[in-house]
Amino acid sequence: MKTALRLIIVTALVLLSVSAVFAQTKDVVQLKNGSVIKGTILEMIPDKTIKIQTADGNIFVYNMTEVEKISKDASAPVIETKPMNERSSMEGQRSYEGQSSSEGSGAKFSIFGGVALPMGDFGKKYDENATAEDNAKKGEAKLGWTAGAQFVTGGTVGWIIEGSYSQNKIQLPANIPYGNYSYTGWTSILALTGIKIGTDNSSGTNFFVAPLVGALFAKSPQIDFTQAGSTTSMPLLESRSATGFAYGANVEVILGGHVTLGAKYVASKPKFKWSEPLYTGGPSQDYEFEQNVSLLLISLGVAF
Incomplete structure:
Protein backbone atom coordinates (compact mmCIF):
# COMPACT_ATOMS: atom_id res chain seq x y z
CA MET A 1 0.00 0.00 0.00
CA LYS A 2 2.86 2.38 0.86
CA THR A 3 4.54 1.62 -2.47
CA ALA A 4 1.30 2.36 -4.32
CA LEU A 5 0.87 5.68 -2.49
CA ARG A 6 4.44 6.67 -3.35
CA LEU A 7 3.80 5.86 -7.02
CA ILE A 8 0.58 7.88 -6.97
CA ILE A 9 2.39 10.89 -5.43
CA VAL A 10 5.29 10.69 -7.92
CA THR A 11 2.88 10.35 -10.84
CA ALA A 12 0.84 13.30 -9.57
CA LEU A 13 3.97 15.48 -9.41
CA VAL A 14 4.91 14.50 -12.97
CA LEU A 15 1.41 15.24 -14.25
CA LEU A 16 1.40 18.58 -12.43
CA SER A 17 4.71 19.49 -14.06
CA VAL A 18 3.37 18.60 -17.50
CA SER A 19 0.21 20.56 -16.75
CA ALA A 20 2.24 23.59 -15.66
CA VAL A 21 4.29 23.57 -18.87
CA PHE A 22 1.16 23.50 -21.01
CA ALA A 23 -0.62 26.05 -18.85
CA GLN A 24 2.22 28.59 -19.12
CA THR A 25 2.15 28.70 -22.92
CA LYS A 26 -0.74 30.85 -24.11
CA ASP A 27 -2.16 31.66 -27.49
CA VAL A 28 -2.06 35.32 -28.51
CA VAL A 29 -4.57 36.82 -30.92
CA GLN A 30 -3.70 40.33 -32.13
CA LEU A 31 -6.56 42.21 -33.76
CA LYS A 32 -6.30 44.82 -36.50
CA ASN A 33 -7.76 47.44 -34.13
CA GLY A 34 -4.77 46.96 -31.78
CA SER A 35 -6.43 44.73 -29.17
CA VAL A 36 -4.40 41.77 -27.86
CA ILE A 37 -6.15 38.73 -26.33
CA LYS A 38 -4.16 36.02 -24.54
CA GLY A 39 -5.60 32.62 -23.58
CA THR A 40 -6.35 29.26 -25.18
CA ILE A 41 -7.69 28.91 -28.71
CA LEU A 42 -10.69 26.57 -28.55
CA GLU A 43 -11.63 26.59 -32.23
CA MET A 44 -10.37 28.11 -35.46
CA ILE A 45 -12.26 27.86 -38.76
CA PRO A 46 -10.00 29.03 -41.63
CA ASP A 47 -11.20 32.23 -43.31
CA LYS A 48 -14.23 32.38 -40.97
CA THR A 49 -13.93 32.63 -37.16
CA ILE A 50 -11.60 32.03 -34.22
CA LYS A 51 -12.69 31.26 -30.64
CA ILE A 52 -10.36 31.95 -27.69
CA GLN A 53 -10.85 31.50 -23.94
CA THR A 54 -9.08 33.79 -21.43
CA ALA A 55 -7.78 32.83 -17.98
CA ASP A 56 -10.94 34.10 -16.26
CA GLY A 57 -13.08 31.68 -18.28
CA ASN A 58 -14.55 34.22 -20.71
CA ILE A 59 -14.82 33.13 -24.36
CA PHE A 60 -14.47 35.50 -27.32
CA VAL A 61 -15.34 34.78 -30.95
CA TYR A 62 -13.86 36.93 -33.76
CA ASN A 63 -14.17 37.00 -37.51
CA MET A 64 -10.87 36.12 -39.16
CA THR A 65 -11.08 39.40 -41.08
CA GLU A 66 -10.54 41.17 -37.71
CA VAL A 67 -7.35 39.21 -36.91
CA GLU A 68 -3.94 40.70 -37.63
CA LYS A 69 -1.71 37.94 -36.21
CA ILE A 70 -1.82 34.71 -34.12
CA SER A 71 1.18 33.66 -32.04
CA LYS A 72 2.34 31.90 -28.84
CA ASP A 73 3.40 33.59 -25.60
CA ALA A 74 4.68 32.05 -22.33
CA SER A 75 3.87 35.13 -20.21
CA ALA A 76 0.88 35.47 -17.87
CA PRO A 77 -2.46 35.78 -19.71
CA VAL A 78 -3.94 39.29 -20.03
CA ILE A 79 -6.48 41.10 -22.18
CA GLU A 80 -5.72 44.45 -23.74
CA THR A 81 -8.64 46.07 -25.48
CA LYS A 82 -9.51 49.31 -27.15
CA PRO A 83 -11.84 51.76 -25.40
CA MET A 84 -15.48 50.72 -25.09
CA ASN A 85 -16.68 52.98 -27.88
CA GLU A 86 -14.32 51.25 -30.33
CA ARG A 87 -15.35 47.82 -29.04
CA SER A 88 -19.04 48.54 -29.34
CA SER A 89 -18.61 49.39 -33.02
CA MET A 90 -17.45 45.83 -33.64
CA GLU A 91 -20.30 43.98 -31.92
CA GLY A 92 -21.96 43.24 -35.24
CA GLN A 93 -18.90 41.22 -36.30
CA ARG A 94 -17.89 39.60 -32.99
CA SER A 95 -19.81 37.73 -30.30
CA TYR A 96 -18.89 37.46 -26.61
CA GLU A 97 -19.66 34.34 -24.56
CA GLY A 98 -19.47 34.14 -20.76
CA GLN A 99 -18.96 31.12 -18.56
CA SER A 100 -22.61 30.18 -18.84
CA SER A 101 -22.09 29.13 -22.49
CA SER A 102 -22.06 25.44 -23.49
CA GLU A 103 -18.25 25.54 -23.81
CA GLY A 104 -18.06 26.72 -20.23
CA SER A 105 -20.08 23.86 -18.75
Whole structure:
Protein backbone atom coordinates (compact mmCIF):
# COMPACT_ATOMS: atom_id res chain seq x y z
CA MET A 1 0.00 0.00 0.00
CA LYS A 2 2.86 2.38 0.86
CA THR A 3 4.54 1.62 -2.47
CA ALA A 4 1.30 2.36 -4.32
CA LEU A 5 0.87 5.68 -2.49
CA ARG A 6 4.44 6.67 -3.35
CA LEU A 7 3.80 5.86 -7.02
CA ILE A 8 0.58 7.88 -6.97
CA ILE A 9 2.39 10.89 -5.43
CA VAL A 10 5.29 10.69 -7.92
CA THR A 11 2.88 10.35 -10.84
CA ALA A 12 0.84 13.30 -9.57
CA LEU A 13 3.97 15.48 -9.41
CA VAL A 14 4.91 14.50 -12.97
CA LEU A 15 1.41 15.24 -14.25
CA LEU A 16 1.40 18.58 -12.43
CA SER A 17 4.71 19.49 -14.06
CA VAL A 18 3.37 18.60 -17.50
CA SER A 19 0.21 20.56 -16.75
CA ALA A 20 2.24 23.59 -15.66
CA VAL A 21 4.29 23.57 -18.87
CA PHE A 22 1.16 23.50 -21.01
CA ALA A 23 -0.62 26.05 -18.85
CA GLN A 24 2.22 28.59 -19.12
CA THR A 25 2.15 28.70 -22.92
CA LYS A 26 -0.74 30.85 -24.11
CA ASP A 27 -2.16 31.66 -27.49
CA VAL A 28 -2.06 35.32 -28.51
CA VAL A 29 -4.57 36.82 -30.92
CA GLN A 30 -3.70 40.33 -32.13
CA LEU A 31 -6.56 42.21 -33.76
CA LYS A 32 -6.30 44.82 -36.50
CA ASN A 33 -7.76 47.44 -34.13
CA GLY A 34 -4.77 46.96 -31.78
CA SER A 35 -6.43 44.73 -29.17
CA VAL A 36 -4.40 41.77 -27.86
CA ILE A 37 -6.15 38.73 -26.33
CA LYS A 38 -4.16 36.02 -24.54
CA GLY A 39 -5.60 32.62 -23.58
CA THR A 40 -6.35 29.26 -25.18
CA ILE A 41 -7.69 28.91 -28.71
CA LEU A 42 -10.69 26.57 -28.55
CA GLU A 43 -11.63 26.59 -32.23
CA MET A 44 -10.37 28.11 -35.46
CA ILE A 45 -12.26 27.86 -38.76
CA PRO A 46 -10.00 29.03 -41.63
CA ASP A 47 -11.20 32.23 -43.31
CA LYS A 48 -14.23 32.38 -40.97
CA THR A 49 -13.93 32.63 -37.16
CA ILE A 50 -11.60 32.03 -34.22
CA LYS A 51 -12.69 31.26 -30.64
CA ILE A 52 -10.36 31.95 -27.69
CA GLN A 53 -10.85 31.50 -23.94
CA THR A 54 -9.08 33.79 -21.43
CA ALA A 55 -7.78 32.83 -17.98
CA ASP A 56 -10.94 34.10 -16.26
CA GLY A 57 -13.08 31.68 -18.28
CA ASN A 58 -14.55 34.22 -20.71
CA ILE A 59 -14.82 33.13 -24.36
CA PHE A 60 -14.47 35.50 -27.32
CA VAL A 61 -15.34 34.78 -30.95
CA TYR A 62 -13.86 36.93 -33.76
CA ASN A 63 -14.17 37.00 -37.51
CA MET A 64 -10.87 36.12 -39.16
CA THR A 65 -11.08 39.40 -41.08
CA GLU A 66 -10.54 41.17 -37.71
CA VAL A 67 -7.35 39.21 -36.91
CA GLU A 68 -3.94 40.70 -37.63
CA LYS A 69 -1.71 37.94 -36.21
CA ILE A 70 -1.82 34.71 -34.12
CA SER A 71 1.18 33.66 -32.04
CA LYS A 72 2.34 31.90 -28.84
CA ASP A 73 3.40 33.59 -25.60
CA ALA A 74 4.68 32.05 -22.33
CA SER A 75 3.87 35.13 -20.21
CA ALA A 76 0.88 35.47 -17.87
CA PRO A 77 -2.46 35.78 -19.71
CA VAL A 78 -3.94 39.29 -20.03
CA ILE A 79 -6.48 41.10 -22.18
CA GLU A 80 -5.72 44.45 -23.74
CA THR A 81 -8.64 46.07 -25.48
CA LYS A 82 -9.51 49.31 -27.15
CA PRO A 83 -11.84 51.76 -25.40
CA MET A 84 -15.48 50.72 -25.09
CA ASN A 85 -16.68 52.98 -27.88
CA GLU A 86 -14.32 51.25 -30.33
CA ARG A 87 -15.35 47.82 -29.04
CA SER A 88 -19.04 48.54 -29.34
CA SER A 89 -18.61 49.39 -33.02
CA MET A 90 -17.45 45.83 -33.64
CA GLU A 91 -20.30 43.98 -31.92
CA GLY A 92 -21.96 43.24 -35.24
CA GLN A 93 -18.90 41.22 -36.30
CA ARG A 94 -17.89 39.60 -32.99
CA SER A 95 -19.81 37.73 -30.30
CA TYR A 96 -18.89 37.46 -26.61
CA GLU A 97 -19.66 34.34 -24.56
CA GLY A 98 -19.47 34.14 -20.76
CA GLN A 99 -18.96 31.12 -18.56
CA SER A 100 -22.61 30.18 -18.84
CA SER A 101 -22.09 29.13 -22.49
CA SER A 102 -22.06 25.44 -23.49
CA GLU A 103 -18.25 25.54 -23.81
CA GLY A 104 -18.06 26.72 -20.23
CA SER A 105 -20.08 23.86 -18.75
CA GLY A 106 -16.85 21.87 -18.42
CA ALA A 107 -18.41 18.36 -18.64
CA LYS A 108 -16.05 15.90 -20.32
CA PHE A 109 -16.54 12.40 -21.70
CA SER A 110 -13.35 10.48 -22.44
CA ILE A 111 -12.12 7.08 -23.55
CA PHE A 112 -8.74 5.79 -22.42
CA GLY A 113 -6.30 2.92 -22.56
CA GLY A 114 -3.08 2.06 -20.79
CA VAL A 115 -1.21 -0.37 -18.56
CA ALA A 116 -2.45 -2.28 -15.51
CA LEU A 117 0.35 -2.74 -12.97
CA PRO A 118 -0.38 -5.36 -10.24
CA MET A 119 0.49 -4.18 -6.74
CA GLY A 120 1.15 -5.94 -3.41
CA ASP A 121 0.12 -9.60 -3.05
CA PHE A 122 -1.67 -9.50 -6.39
CA GLY A 123 1.63 -9.30 -8.26
CA LYS A 124 3.70 -11.62 -6.06
CA LYS A 125 4.97 -14.99 -7.30
CA TYR A 126 4.53 -18.42 -5.72
CA ASP A 127 7.38 -19.10 -3.28
CA GLU A 128 8.30 -22.69 -2.41
CA ASN A 129 9.79 -21.52 0.88
CA ALA A 130 6.69 -19.61 1.95
CA THR A 131 3.79 -21.04 3.93
CA ALA A 132 0.70 -22.34 2.17
CA GLU A 133 -1.29 -19.50 3.76
CA ASP A 134 1.05 -16.85 2.37
CA ASN A 135 1.12 -18.42 -1.10
CA ALA A 136 -2.68 -18.56 -1.16
CA LYS A 137 -2.77 -14.74 -1.01
CA LYS A 138 -0.56 -14.29 -4.06
CA GLY A 139 -2.18 -13.51 -7.38
CA GLU A 140 0.95 -14.08 -9.52
CA ALA A 141 -0.35 -11.38 -11.91
CA LYS A 142 1.92 -9.82 -14.54
CA LEU A 143 1.86 -6.39 -16.18
CA GLY A 144 -1.36 -6.10 -18.18
CA TRP A 145 -3.54 -3.64 -20.06
CA THR A 146 -6.66 -1.61 -19.36
CA ALA A 147 -9.29 0.31 -21.35
CA GLY A 148 -12.39 2.23 -20.36
CA ALA A 149 -14.57 5.32 -20.46
CA GLN A 150 -15.10 8.22 -18.07
CA PHE A 151 -17.52 11.11 -17.53
CA VAL A 152 -16.51 14.15 -15.45
CA THR A 153 -18.72 17.13 -14.65
CA GLY A 154 -17.45 20.73 -14.72
CA GLY A 155 -16.62 23.11 -11.89
CA THR A 156 -13.85 22.92 -9.34
CA VAL A 157 -15.90 20.31 -7.45
CA GLY A 158 -17.92 17.76 -9.39
CA TRP A 159 -18.66 14.11 -10.05
CA ILE A 160 -16.68 11.44 -11.84
CA ILE A 161 -18.17 8.20 -13.17
CA GLU A 162 -16.11 5.60 -14.98
CA GLY A 163 -15.91 1.99 -16.04
CA SER A 164 -12.89 -0.02 -17.13
CA TYR A 165 -11.81 -3.50 -18.24
CA SER A 166 -8.37 -4.89 -17.37
CA GLN A 167 -6.48 -8.07 -18.18
CA ASN A 168 -3.39 -9.39 -16.36
CA LYS A 169 -1.68 -12.59 -17.44
CA ILE A 170 -0.23 -14.85 -14.76
CA GLN A 171 3.21 -16.21 -13.95
CA LEU A 172 3.04 -20.01 -13.87
CA PRO A 173 4.43 -21.55 -10.63
CA ALA A 174 7.80 -23.27 -10.98
CA ASN A 175 6.66 -26.52 -9.29
CA ILE A 176 3.86 -27.56 -11.69
CA PRO A 177 4.26 -30.83 -13.69
CA TYR A 178 6.13 -30.93 -16.97
CA GLY A 179 3.90 -30.69 -20.03
CA ASN A 180 1.94 -28.20 -22.11
CA TYR A 181 -0.26 -25.52 -20.61
CA SER A 182 -3.00 -23.23 -21.80
CA TYR A 183 -4.18 -20.58 -19.42
CA THR A 184 -6.12 -17.36 -19.09
CA GLY A 185 -5.29 -14.33 -16.95
CA TRP A 186 -7.04 -12.27 -14.32
CA THR A 187 -9.99 -10.24 -15.58
CA SER A 188 -11.01 -7.11 -13.66
CA ILE A 189 -14.10 -5.05 -14.51
CA LEU A 190 -14.41 -1.84 -12.47
CA ALA A 191 -17.45 0.40 -12.00
CA LEU A 192 -16.41 3.49 -9.98
CA THR A 193 -17.70 6.89 -8.95
CA GLY A 194 -16.41 9.70 -6.76
CA ILE A 195 -16.02 13.41 -6.10
CA LYS A 196 -13.71 15.31 -8.42
CA ILE A 197 -11.73 18.20 -6.89
CA GLY A 198 -9.57 20.40 -9.11
CA THR A 199 -9.69 23.08 -11.78
CA ASP A 200 -12.73 23.86 -13.93
CA ASN A 201 -12.78 21.63 -17.02
CA SER A 202 -14.01 24.53 -19.16
CA SER A 203 -10.46 25.94 -19.44
CA GLY A 204 -7.85 24.48 -21.77
CA THR A 205 -5.59 22.54 -19.37
CA ASN A 206 -6.91 21.07 -16.12
CA PHE A 207 -5.84 18.98 -13.15
CA PHE A 208 -8.00 17.10 -10.66
CA VAL A 209 -7.94 14.37 -8.02
CA ALA A 210 -10.83 12.11 -7.06
CA PRO A 211 -11.37 9.53 -4.30
CA LEU A 212 -13.26 6.60 -5.81
CA VAL A 213 -15.60 3.85 -4.59
CA GLY A 214 -17.51 1.19 -6.46
CA ALA A 215 -17.42 -2.49 -7.37
CA LEU A 216 -14.93 -4.93 -8.85
CA PHE A 217 -16.17 -7.85 -10.94
CA ALA A 218 -13.26 -10.32 -11.04
CA LYS A 219 -12.61 -13.56 -12.87
CA SER A 220 -9.72 -15.79 -11.79
CA PRO A 221 -7.36 -17.55 -14.22
CA GLN A 222 -7.88 -21.04 -15.58
CA ILE A 223 -4.96 -23.39 -16.22
CA ASP A 224 -5.34 -26.50 -18.39
CA PHE A 225 -2.56 -29.10 -18.46
CA THR A 226 -1.72 -31.59 -21.21
CA GLN A 227 0.85 -34.21 -20.27
CA ALA A 228 3.77 -34.68 -22.65
CA GLY A 229 2.83 -37.20 -25.34
CA SER A 230 -0.90 -36.92 -24.62
CA THR A 231 -3.68 -35.07 -26.44
CA THR A 232 -6.06 -34.97 -23.48
CA SER A 233 -6.03 -31.86 -21.30
CA MET A 234 -7.16 -31.60 -17.71
CA PRO A 235 -7.89 -28.51 -15.61
CA LEU A 236 -5.27 -27.76 -12.97
CA LEU A 237 -7.13 -24.62 -11.91
CA GLU A 238 -10.69 -23.71 -12.88
CA SER A 239 -11.75 -20.12 -13.45
CA ARG A 240 -14.11 -18.61 -10.86
CA SER A 241 -16.06 -15.32 -10.71
CA ALA A 242 -16.55 -13.00 -7.73
CA THR A 243 -17.56 -9.45 -6.85
CA GLY A 244 -16.03 -7.16 -4.24
CA PHE A 245 -16.21 -3.61 -2.90
CA ALA A 246 -13.55 -1.45 -4.56
CA TYR A 247 -11.94 1.81 -3.47
CA GLY A 248 -9.08 3.99 -4.62
CA ALA A 249 -8.00 7.37 -5.94
CA ASN A 250 -7.53 8.99 -9.35
CA VAL A 251 -5.10 11.73 -10.41
CA GLU A 252 -5.64 13.19 -13.87
CA VAL A 253 -4.57 15.99 -16.19
CA ILE A 254 -6.59 17.11 -19.22
CA LEU A 255 -4.27 18.82 -21.71
CA GLY A 256 -5.75 21.34 -24.11
CA GLY A 257 -9.23 20.11 -23.22
CA HIS A 258 -8.82 16.93 -25.30
CA VAL A 259 -5.89 14.76 -24.12
CA THR A 260 -6.07 12.97 -20.75
CA LEU A 261 -3.19 11.60 -18.67
CA GLY A 262 -4.23 9.63 -15.59
CA ALA A 263 -2.98 7.44 -12.75
CA LYS A 264 -5.46 5.47 -10.68
CA TYR A 265 -4.91 3.11 -7.72
CA VAL A 266 -7.71 0.64 -6.96
CA ALA A 267 -7.94 -2.11 -4.35
CA SER A 268 -10.52 -4.81 -3.61
CA LYS A 269 -10.91 -8.23 -1.93
CA PRO A 270 -13.37 -10.30 -3.98
CA LYS A 271 -14.36 -13.57 -2.30
CA PHE A 272 -14.57 -16.59 -4.61
CA LYS A 273 -17.03 -19.32 -3.56
CA TRP A 274 -17.87 -22.68 -5.16
CA SER A 275 -18.88 -26.27 -4.41
CA GLU A 276 -17.59 -29.53 -5.84
CA PRO A 277 -17.86 -33.22 -4.90
CA LEU A 278 -15.13 -34.73 -2.75
CA TYR A 279 -15.08 -37.68 -5.16
CA THR A 280 -17.14 -38.88 -8.11
CA GLY A 281 -20.70 -39.37 -6.97
CA GLY A 282 -19.83 -38.23 -3.44
CA PRO A 283 -21.10 -35.34 -1.30
CA SER A 284 -20.22 -31.76 -2.21
CA GLN A 285 -17.74 -29.66 -0.33
CA ASP A 286 -17.95 -25.85 -0.13
CA TYR A 287 -14.82 -23.84 -0.82
CA GLU A 288 -13.93 -20.18 -0.74
CA PHE A 289 -10.90 -17.93 -0.92
CA GLU A 290 -10.39 -14.18 -0.78
CA GLN A 291 -7.97 -12.59 -3.21
CA ASN A 292 -6.31 -9.23 -2.67
CA VAL A 293 -6.59 -7.36 -5.99
CA SER A 294 -4.58 -4.13 -6.17
CA LEU A 295 -3.94 -2.33 -9.45
CA LEU A 296 -2.18 0.85 -10.52
CA LEU A 297 -3.75 1.92 -13.82
CA ILE A 298 -1.78 4.45 -15.90
CA SER A 299 -3.68 5.67 -18.93
CA LEU A 300 -3.71 8.01 -21.92
CA GLY A 301 -7.02 9.05 -23.46
CA VAL A 302 -9.06 11.43 -25.59
CA ALA A 303 -11.73 13.76 -24.13
CA PHE A 304 -14.75 15.16 -25.96
